Amino acid sequence: MLGGAIVMTASAAMAQDADPAEIKIAVVDVNGILEQSEATRKIRAIIDEENQKFLASTEEEQIALRTQEQELDSQKEILDEAEFNRRLKQFQDRVSLLQQKIQRQRREFDLSLQQANEQIRKLLFQIITDIATENGYTLVMQKQNVVLYDSSIDISKEALDRLNDRTKDMTVTFTNKDN
Numbered sequence: 001m002l003g004g005a006i007v008m009t010a011s012a013a014m015a016q017d018a019d020p021a022e023i024k025i026a027v028v029d030v031n032g033i034l035e036q037s038e039a040t041r042k043i044r045a046i047i048d049e050e051n052q053k054f055l056a057s058t059e060e061e062q063i064a065l066r067t068q069e070q071e072l073d074s075q076k077e078i079l080d081e082a083e084f085n086r087r088l089k090q091f092q093d094r095v096s097l098l099q100q101k102i103q104r105q106r107r108e109f110d111l112s113l114q115q116a117n118e119q120i121r122k123l124l125f126q127i128i129t130d131i132a133t134e135n136g137y138t139l140v141m142q143k144q145n146v147v148l149y150d151s152s153i154d155i156s157k158e159a160l161d162r163l164n165d166r167t168k169d170m171t172v173t174f175t176n177k178d179n
Helices: 002-016 030-036 038-074 081-135 156-166
Strands: 025-028 139-142
Touching: 025 081, 025 156, 030 038, 030 081, 030 156, 038 081, 038 156, 081 156
Parallel strands: 025 139
Antiparallel strands: none
16 A cells, blocks of 8 residues: 555656646556566575575474474483472473574564565655656556556556566575575
């Protein structure tokens, strides 16, 4: 919704200089473009791949914790209460550290995804502005806000094609990668 306000505000500034009879309108499906873009698919694939690598890197630690838990459970009746509680505390600390590590990494992946999506969104708005300028559109509206329109004023396909072309070599950077 906010994205539509940005496009409409930028276009409204252009429209203020135009004679009302000269207003030229275009429609764009911002959300559809973002969902269909190759960049969005690539970002998701990269982050999914990195997440799988991270989870695989913690697998050995998870197995060790399961083994330690089974050993601790089997020694519950053998150890005195103080020793059992000491070992239980060590185990719980290790579990807590692993959980924190996984949570930090998830936040990092989420942040990387948000940042990459924001860059794509900004680029898309620049592309929409370029198309509007090139074609003399004085008002660009989000498709979901329009009830009826002639499909000839829909610039979504052109915007998607340009976005795909301009993002074909993009990469995702993980700033605090913890693996």
